[in-house]
Amino acid sequence: MQLVRGLHNLRPQHRGCVATIGNFDGVHRGHQAILTRLRERATELGLPNCVVIFEPQPREFFSPQRAPARLTRLREKLELLAAQGVDRVLCLAFNRRLCELSAWAFVQSVLVEGLGVRHLEVGDDFRFGCDRAGDFEFLCQAGAAEGFTVEAAVTVEVDGLRVSSTRLRAALSHGDLPLAERLLGRPFSLCGRVLHGQKLGRQLGTPTANVQLKRRRVPLTGVYLVSTELDGRRWPGVANIGVRPSVTGDGRAHLEAHLLDFAGDLYGRHLCVTFHHKLRDEERFASLNALKAAIDADIAAARAYWQGKPLTHELEQR
Ligand SMILES: Cc1cc2nc3c(=O)[nH]c(=O)nc-3n(C[C@H](O)[C@H](O)[C@H](O)COP(=O)(O)O)c2cc1C
Numbered sequence: 001m002q003l004v005r006g007l008h009n010l011r012p013q014h015r016g017c018v019a020t021i022g023n024f025d026g027v028h029r030g031h032q033a034i035l036t037r038l039r040e041r042a043t044e045l046g047l048p049n050c051v052v053i054f055e056p057q058p059r060e061f062f063s064p065q066r067a068p069a070r071l072t073r074l075r076e077k078l079e080l081l082a083a084q085g086v087d088r089v090l091c092l093a094f095n096r097r098l099c100e101l102s103a104w105a106f107v108q109s110v111l112v113e114g115l116g117v118r119h120l121e122v123g124d125d126f127r128f129g130c131d132r133a134g135d136f137e138f139l140c141q142a143g144a145a146e147g148f149t150v151e152a153a154v155t156v157e158v159d160g161l162r163v164s165s166t167r168l169r170a171a172l173s174h175g176d177l178p179l180a181e182r183l184l185g186r187p188f189s190l191c192g193r194v195l196h197g198q199k200l201g202r203q204l205g206t207p208t209a210n211v212q213l214k215r216r217r218v219p220l221t222g223v224y225l226v227s228t229e230l231d232g233r234r235w236p237g238v239a240n241i242g243v244r245p246s247v248t249g250d251g252r253a254h255l256e257a258h259l260l261d262f263a264g265d266l267y268g269r270h271l272c273v274t275f276h277h278k279l280r281d282e283e284r285f286a287s288l289n290a291l292k293a294a295i296d297a298d299i300a301a302a303r304a305y306w307q308g309k310p311l312t313h314e315l316e317q318r
């Protein structure tokens with residue numbers, strides 16, 4: 001998959017494609033349905049497919065404090081899009097200049113002159129351009145004038161309700177990991193580099209890999225049964241994500257994962273933590289002993305959970 005950052009990096013050879021535009025945060029089953037249609041239409045027309053995304057996402061630009069927690073950072077999003085068979089991503093910086101473009105100017109500069117779009121696939125509620133004036137009807141008219149076709153992807157539903165990034169965030173914040181998995185078509189994961197922490201984990205008898213979240217706000221908090229892949233093997237574990245109220249810290253969210261029966265150095269490695277089941281909320285413990293007892297109980301619960309499940313089986317085969 002090719003990544004093109006900014007309109008100015010588009011070259012004449014990038015013109016002529018089948019495209020879609022959106023945030024694609026989470027790359028959930030609704031997004032996946034659009035991407036499937038995109039691939040199908042591109043194959044029919046013998047053209048590459050292209051996804052246009054924005055970074056930051058528009059709501060992060062307009063109200064950084066109030067924008068919802070991201071489900072996928074750019075790197076995660078790009079990996080998921082690549083896995084969905086996307087040929088090219090055009091990542092546009094969402095800034096004052098871009099948000100002041102009229103819907104018409106956006107179509108002209110991005111879709112017509114930049115990408116030479118021949119077919120556009122959009123979500124059913126897609127809106128764009130200054131004041132979100134561009135909608136499906138507008139795109140159809142623009143397409144008729146400029147020589148591209150437009151199709152609205154069908155709505156994907158789970159339990160009779162539309163799949164959306166907002167619904168996914170709600171499922172995660174309520175600890176409903178099974179619903180999140182059904183909305184995503186895979187369990188939810190967060191990825192990052194393993195950093196040095198306060199070296200308290202070892203003291204508690206439970207080393208925990210500190211996964212870098214940067215200043216990222218997180219869509220879920222609490223203690224979870226997790227798994228992670230290392231060198232082609234899945235390791236079950238337990239993880240805490242949140243501000244760690246029992247430990248004096250920086251007030252920011254941390255993701256810390258202890259892998260069952262693993263011993264080794266993870267510092268500097270890129271780790272993806274997959275969340276399977278919520279055990280409990282984070283608690284403020286009065287002493288480190290109380291925290292240690294709670295973590296030991298979480299680990300016992302994790303062992304009981306994985307007993308007889310495929311992951312344990314995989315481990316037994318080592
Ligand atoms: C399974 C698990 C459960 C945890 N639960 C809590 C909790 O309820 N409250 C809390 O303040 N910290 C909790 N923690 C976070 C620990 O405080 C943290 O992992 C420990 O401070 C180690 O930090 P370090 O990696 O910086 O050394 C939990 C950690 C794990 C692995």
Ligand SMILES: Nc1ncnc2c1ncn2[C@@H]1O[C@H](COP(=O)(O)OP(=O)(O)O)[C@@H](O)[C@H]1O
Nearest residue numbers: 196197198199201202207208259262265266267
């Ligand atoms: N089973 C394990 N699960 C997680 N990390 C482990 C494990 N065994 C060893 N480690 C290593 O120990 C480190 C965590 O130890 P810890 O005392 O919590 O230090 P820190 O505060 O730097 O995270 C991890 O980053 C990893 O390199």
